[in-house]
Amino acid sequence: MALATRTDRRPSLARTVWDSSVGKKAVMAVSGIVMLLYLVVHMIGNLKIFFGPGEFDHYAHWLRTLGEPFMHYEWTLWLIRVVLVAAVVAHAVSAYQLSRRDLRARPSKYVHKKARASYATRTMRWGGVILGLFIVWHLLDLTTGTVHSGGFQEGHPYQNVVDTFSTWYGNVVYLVAMLALGLHVRHGFFSAAQTLGAGSRTRNRALRAVADVLALLLTAGFVAVPVGVMTGVVS
Amino acid sequence: MKLTLRVWRQKNADADGAMSTYEVDGVSPDMSFLEMLDTLNEELILKGEDPVAFDHDCREGICGACSLVINGDAHGPERTTTCQLHMRSFRDGDTLDIEPWRASAFPVIKDLVVDRSAFDRIIQAGGYITAPTGSAPEAHATPVPKPDADLAFEHAECIGCGACVAACPNGAAMLFTSAKVNHLNVLPQGAPERETRVLDMVAQMDEEGFGGCTLAGECATACPKGIPLTSITSMNKEWLRATRKVAKR
Ligand code: HEM
Numbered sequence: 001m002a003l004a005t006r007t008d009r010r011p012s013l014a015r016t017v018w019d020s021s022v023g024k025k026a027v028m029a030v031s032g033i034v035m036l037l038y039l040v041v042h043m044i045g046n047l048k049i050f051f052g053p054g055e056f057d058h059y060a061h062w063l064r065t066l067g068e069p070f071m072h073y074e075w076t077l078w079l080i081r082v083v084l085v086a087a088v089v090a091h092a093v094s095a096y097q098l099s100r101r102d103l104r105a106r107p108s109k110y111v112h113k114k115a116r117a118s119y120a121t122r123t124m125r126w127g128g129v130i131l132g133l134f135i136v137w138h139l140l141d142l143t144t145g146t147v148h149s150g151g152f153q154e155g156h157p158y159q160n161v162v163d164t165f166s167t168w169y170g171n172v173v174y175l176v177a178m179l180a181l182g183l184h185v186r187h188g189f190f191s192a193a194q195t196l197g198a199g200s201r202t203r204n205r206a207l208r209a210v211a212d213v214l215a216l217l218l219t220a221g222f223v224a225v226p227v228g229v230m231t232g233v234v235s
Numbered sequence: 236m237k238l239t240l241r242v243w244r245q246k247n248a249d250a251d252g253a254m255s256t257y258e259v260d261g262v263s264p265d266m267s268f269l270e271m272l273d274t275l276n277e278e279l280i281l282k283g284e285d286p287v288a289f290d291h292d293c294r295e296g297i298c299g300a301c302s303l304v305i306n307g308d309a310h311g312p313e314r315t316t317t318c319q320l321h322m323r324s325f326r327d328g329d330t331l332d333i334e335p336w337r338a339s340a341f342p343v344i345k346d347l348v349v350d351r352s353a354f355d356r357i358i359q360a361g362g363y364i365t366a367p368t369g370s371a372p373e374a375h376a377t378p379v380p381k382p383d384a385d386l387a388f389e390h391a392e393c394i395g396c397g398a399c400v401a402a403c404p405n406g407a408a409m410l411f412t413s414a415k416v417n418h419l420n421v422l423p424q425g426a427p428e429r430e431t432r433v434l435d436m437v438a439q440m441d442e443e444g445f446g447g448c449t450l451a452g453e454c455a456t457a458c459p460k461g462i463p464l465t466s467i468t469s470m471n472k473e474w475l476r477a478t479r480k481v482a483k484r
């Protein structure tokens with residue numbers, strides 16, 4: 001067939017992705033999944049607190065020696081940190097830009113109000129903001145110790161965690177954030193599957209179920225730690 | 236039936252609009268929603284007032300011209316077009332709020348009429364196939380597997396009414412665009428422009444100022460033709476595929 005093919009030059013892959021609402025959403029989905037994978041590992045690691053200070057602190061030390069002797073002390077940990085920061089920044093910037101576009105696209109509201117299904121969208125936006133603030137607080141609390149309640153001790157995470165969850169506000173901040181996380185992952189996981197084209201009529205029911213289970217396990221696993229401290233199981 | 240209507244009145248694109256209240260009496264349950272509005276307009280004309288402007292053409296649910304948000308629902312409470320909605324869906328004494336599609340890409344021209352030419356420009360960007368003109372080709376020359384034909388047809392049902400945009404909390408045109416992209420992209424006739432079609436139509440959709448998809452699902456609920464939400468997923472997949480292929484060249 002002698003078809004006239006279009007020969008116009010197209011922008012680079014990165015430009016195409018970042019300039020498109022569909023592409024930017026894919027950036028959000030991929031960065032979200034990177035964070036999600038990290039959180040699953042993080043949650044499982046946290047549960048070691050139930051096996052006492054010896055095991056928990058040793059685990060924390062191991063994280064720093066991960067990859068030795070190929071990697072130097074803490075190299076792997078820093079590599080993970082760089083990837084995570086990149087994911088958080090990419091996620092938050094695309095979330096902000098896409099949300100701005102969405103709000104601009106519907107400036108005037110209907111006079112007749114309905115309880116619209118923007119529930120999920122609003123939860124994602126507010127939940128995202130809560131998670132962003134939480135990440136900052138969490139790092140200042142347990143990684144750098146800047147806002148830590150007790151005397152922060154480098155290399156003694158077990159005691160630091162117990163100190164944090166011995167304050168009422170430490171518990172409140174954490175529980176609210178984990179609730180937000182559960183809701184975010186529940187809609188986010190399913191959303192990401194659609195954004196990346198992995199959903200289909202036959203697969204979506206299973207994807208929703210996986211999202212629910214993932215969100216529930218993640219929230220329950222993270223919440224177990226402050227609950228453990230509050231009930232005295234961890235002290 | 237006797238009804239109270241609260242209708243969005245707006246003189247022109249630049250004027251501020253507001254809801255105006257009208258009473259209509261003698262409405263038959265067998266009337267279509269548009270016939271009910273015709274009744275109101277006849278009364279308004281007799282009184283020397285400006286009739287309510289609203290879009291309509293075929294009045295049989297196939298052209299996509301009619302476009303009213305009734306009590307907050309695009310095309311009203313039934314899953315059909317406004318012209319195919321009948322007054323038996325309402326009760327004597329009801330108060331109905333009638334508003335235009337609301338989205339910044341669909342500016343109001345007058346009263347309930349909005350400018351939907353943004354959809355035309357999305358179609359112009361890639362919603363066509365490049366085919367040599369002439370007499371119709373022999374139908375069996377290009378075999379199409381039955382499942383593909385069904386899928387294409389399901390998407391071809393989109394009448395371009397814009398209810399999906401009106402219902403979406405983000406004013407997104409993803410359902411419309413995905414219906415048009417998938418319709419042609421699953422067919423062999425659409426294959427030569429498979430990549431450029433999805434890239435250009437999505438780019439035009441962004442250009443027009445529509446929002447993005449947050450999986451609220453309101454579009455598929457409002458769509459009178461039952462275009463499914465998974466169409467958007469298929470379009471996302473096509474877009475990612477096209478981006479990879481075009482970048483490789
Ligand atoms: C910096 C903090 C965060 C902000 C501001 C934020 C914000 C958002 C927003 C606004 C959305 C879009 C919702 C929608 O379009 O319906 C979203 C989606 C998502 N988020 Fe987050 N979020 C944050 C943290 C996280 C974390 C920690 C995870 C990891 C579990 C995550 C995973 C996801 C996923 C998987 C999606 C779905 C992407 C898609 O729709 O394709 N987010 N986020």
Ligand code: SF4
Binds near residue numbers: 395
């Ligand atoms: S997808 Fe449905 S609601 Fe949207 S324009 Fe097409 S027919 Fe109308």
Ligand code: FES
Binds near residue numbers: 291295296298299300
């Ligand atoms: S007037 Fe043609 S679809 Fe309603």
